[in-house]
Amino acid sequence: MLEVSNLVHHYGKKTAVNQVSFKIKPGEIYGFLGHNGAGKTTTIKACTGLLQPTSGVVNICGYNIVDQPLVAKQHFGYVPENPYLYEKLTGREFLNAVSAVYQTHSRKDLNSSMHSLLKDLQLNDAADQLIGTYSHGMRRKITLCAALLHNPPVIFLDEPTTGLDAASAKAAKDLFRKHADQGAAVLFTTHVLELAEKLCDRIGILSAGELLVEGTLAELQDRYQANDTSLEEIFLRITV
Ligand SMILES: Nc1ncnc2c1ncn2[C@@H]1O[C@H](COP(=O)(O)OP(=O)(O)OP(=O)(O)O)[C@@H](O)[C@H]1O
Numbered sequence: 001m002l003e004v005s006n007l008v009h010h011y012g013k014k015t016a017v018n019q020v021s022f023k024i025k026p027g028e029i030y031g032f033l034g035h036n037g038a039g040k041t042t043t044i045k046a047c048t049g050l051l052q053p054t055s056g057v058v059n060i061c062g063y064n065i066v067d068q069p070l071v072a073k074q075h076f077g078y079v080p081e082n083p084y085l086y087e088k089l090t091g092r093e094f095l096n097a098v099s100a101v102y103q104t105h106s107r108k109d110l111n112s113s114m115h116s117l118l119k120d121l122q123l124n125d126a127a128d129q130l131i132g133t134y135s136h137g138m139r140r141k142i143t144l145c146a147a148l149l150h151n152p153p154v155i156f157l158d159e160p161t162t163g164l165d166a167a168s169a170k171a172a173k174d175l176f177r178k179h180a181d182q183g184a185a186v187l188f189t190t191h192v193l194e195l196a197e198k199l200c201d202r203i204g205i206l207s208a209g210e211l212l213v214e215g216t217l218a219e220l221q222d223r224y225q226a227n228d229t230s231l232e233e234i235f236l237r238i239t240v
Contacts, residue, residue, distance in 0.1 A: 001024045001185035002154050007056035009042050017044040018209040020056070022183040025201075026153065029176060031200030032189045035239060039167040040189045040207040044156050044176040044192070047187070048078050048154055061118050074104055076154040077147035084137065087132035091123060091142045094131060095149060110149060117145040120171050144172060148179065155186045156181060161195065174200055197231040207239050 002024040009017040018038045024030045034040050045051040047058045049072065053079050058065045063072035086094055092114075099110040116157045118124045121141040126134065131142065140163050147155065157176065161169045176199065190196055197217060198201060204214035213220065220234050221227050 002049060002060055002187065003057075003059040004043070004091055005057045005059075005109050006236065007043060007046055008054045009039075009046055009051060011042075012056045017053075020206070020211045022204050022211060023108075023130050024154075026183045026185055027180055028201045029180050029188055031196035031203040032187055032206065033191075033193070033196060033235060034206035038206040040206060040210075041158055043186065043206070044078075044080075044158050044189070048076065048156055049073060054172060074102070074150075075152060076156060077150065077152040078156045079140075079143050079147045079158060079160045083143040085131050085134075085139055085142065087131065090130055090169065091118075091134070091138075091145075092127040094142060095127075095145055096153060098146045099148055101187070104110060105150050109151075112199040112217060113149050113151060114145065117175075120175055121233055122171065123147060137165060137168060140164055141168060141172075144175070145176040148175065151182075151184075153184055155184050157186065159189055159191070161190065161192070181222045193230070193232040193235055203231065205235060205238055212238055 005021050007017055007020045020043055033038050034189065042051065045064065046053040049069050052066065060072045061075040065072045089097065095114050102110060119125050121144060123138065123141050126138055134142065138226055144160060161172055164172060176186055188200060202214060202216055203220060205212050213221065221229055224234055224237060226234055
């Protein structure tokens, strides 16, 4: 469903992403981990068409993000690390504006999805307030609603739970699992390794732009002869 092959991105002379390849299947949450500056956001920006990669190929549900950007973009939702939001719109107006982009979906389905996302993320009461008045966590939640509104088959989540309170973080995790269980392929970045350990079906560890290792937690434990060792310990062993 998401296929990244030999992705390379240079910023001038800096190689931020170097020959990165991975696949995420429907129903799978893939934890994309790495230190600050490892290249996670750059990879996601290349996957979502925000950056033109130096080389390599990204296919989303079989559509090449560079050659078929419009159709590829209909097939994913994206929660950026630092989302841009329209301060002068209410949360509901913003979601209605996002809905209008998805002309391939029925208005009824989008409205029902909006209703249940606002409820699940406990944002109903604030839906008619201006986004300019939202707290950091509320902004994150409205961004999540916007990304999941059209029930996309591929979901990119760049540190989506940062700033969420415990109840909202739990609601967000449940939503990610629900979407995966319904067949979405989810790419998830976080620095909270305990969260990755609990939520992700497979893990990929990136360092200095290179994907060092990937697998299930059990596979990583096996590979590093570290039975019962936490993901945090394995991560530190690999990346330090
Ligand atoms: N616009 C840019 N111009 C030049 N270099 C950049 C730019 N954006 C990122 N970089 C560099 O590319 C590398 C990868 O950055 P990236 O933001 O992809 O890392 P990251 O893994 O998402 O980090 P973090 O966990 O801190 O968000 C870093 O060395 C960073 O300084």
